[in-house]
Amino acid sequence: MMNRRMHLRYGRRALVLVAACVLASACSTSGPPATPLIDVPAGFPQPHFPEDNALTADRIALGKKLFYDKQLSRTSEVACGSCHLQEHAFADPRPLSIGVNGQLGKRNAPSLANMVYNTSYFWDGGVPTLEQQAIQPIINPLEMNMTLGEVVSRVSADPAYVDMFRRAYNSEPKPEFVTKAIASFVRTLVSGRSRYDRYQQGDTTALTASELRGMNIFFGEKAECFHCHIGFNFTNNGYRNNGIYATYADKGRELITEDPADEGKFKVPTLRNIALTAPYMHDGSFETLDAVVNHYTSGGQQNPNADAVIRPFVLTPQERTDLIAFLTSLTDEQFVADAKFKP
Ligand code: HEC
Numbered sequence: 001m002m003n004r005r006m007h008l009r010y011g012r013r014a015l016v017l018v019a020a021c022v023l024a025s026a027c028s029t030s031g032p033p034a035t036p037l038i039d040v041p042a043g044f045p046q047p048h049f050p051e052d053n054a055l056t057a058d059r060i061a062l063g064k065k066l067f068y069d070k071q072l073s074r075t076s077e078v079a080c081g082s083c084h085l086q087e088h089a090f091a092d093p094r095p096l097s098i099g100v101n102g103q104l105g106k107r108n109a110p111s112l113a114n115m116v117y118n119t120s121y122f123w124d125g126g127v128p129t130l131e132q133q134a135i136q137p138i139i140n141p142l143e144m145n146m147t148l149g150e151v152v153s154r155v156s157a158d159p160a161y162v163d164m165f166r167r168a169y170n171s172e173p174k175p176e177f178v179t180k181a182i183a184s185f186v187r188t189l190v191s192g193r194s195r196y197d198r199y200q201q202g203d204t205t206a207l208t209a210s211e212l213r214g215m216n217i218f219f220g221e222k223a224e225c226f227h228c229h230i231g232f233n234f235t236n237n238g239y240r241n242n243g244i245y246a247t248y249a250d251k252g253r254e255l256i257t258e259d260p261a262d263e264g265k266f267k268v269p270t271l272r273n274i275a276l277t278a279p280y281m282h283d284g285s286f287e288t289l290d291a292v293v294n295h296y297t298s299g300g301q302q303n304p305n306a307d308a309v310i311r312p313f314v315l316t317p318q319e320r321t322d323l324i325a326f327l328t329s330l331t332d333e334q335f336v337a338d339a340k341f342k343p
């Protein structure tokens, strides 16, 4: 049972980290301090930035313009923001994303909240940095079907862009700076101001009685959700097989490691803003949170890699309602309305 004390311990550890950064200057890279550019929520660790891409306001502004620019796709019909929608916490409400010429993708686009804290990207964790990640949708023939060279020639024709690249990177537009600017904007998408967070910070009225009961189910040994969805971002950053299939069409983590023991393992996703990011799972195969809870209570499908903690358990109708109410309390209304993330 993970009780309220343990929640607090997490919060405290995060605060210690912040303090350690300040004292040892361990977290600072050259460039301006990150805190004014990212409003770090209480209880969250200070984010880290790559040495060669410190966060600046000009880099974020350029990255945002690129993120919402359809010119980054061959047919000028698809932007990053076409599949990652702010009102859905930057996830896609379609089960599989649709790229240029109406082509159907292979996976569900996840929320981009709190990417700055991730240690790998994509459902299979195949990409280690946000700079490298930004290349993938641009060159993917099913998504934007472009080359970085062609993106550079398009933006170079626009004096506003040329000026923004100069201010951000003191350079003419170059592929390297396209991806660095996009990564900078994505790093600012930090979300941690839900009612659940207010409760963690001591506002005992922030959660309803039903949500509180649901929290105890979530962090309890019957439902066992917290074994994987844990910490300030509700993920252990690991890869797990949660038993949604007996055999997986998408091999998941095995595609990266080539280890059959990784078949059907996917990155444990954050549950922040989960009420806004339907449909669920790597393939968008669950339409509702009710369907997700049905999956977990059923114990899922037998398969050799299914995690040991995924096994059948019983929830009363009231407990099911409470668990879903708790998940809904993880919505950060400020994040999805925040003007600084809008085009
Ligand atoms: C056609 C729809 C589409 C477009 C356009 C698109 N994405 Fe995505 N995005 C996806 C899908 C689908 C995934 C999951 C892919 C996977 O796991 O293999 C994803 C994953 C990501 C991730 C990793 C999320 C995680 O949890 O690991 C990031 C970051 C991201 N996209 C940012 C961007 C950026 C930046 C752009 C523009 C340069 C962009 N996306 C354009 C559909 C799209």
Ligand code: HEC
Pocket: 110, 111, 123, 223, 224, 225, 226, 227, 228, 229, 239, 240, 241, 242, 244, 265, 266, 267, 268, 269, 270, 271, 274, 277, 279, 280, 281, 282, 283, 289, 292, 293, 296, 307, 309, 310
């Ligand atoms: C063994 C680790 C593990 C446990 C325990 C676990 N999950 Fe998950 N959860 C995952 C993984 C891995 C995924 C992604 C699987 C996929 O995409 O195929 C996931 C996906 C989800 C999703 C969909 C997220 C999205 O963005 O699509 C929800 C909602 C969810 N889990 C809720 C829960 C709840 C509620 C519980 C407890 C009843 C729970 N999980 C227990 C590992 C776990």
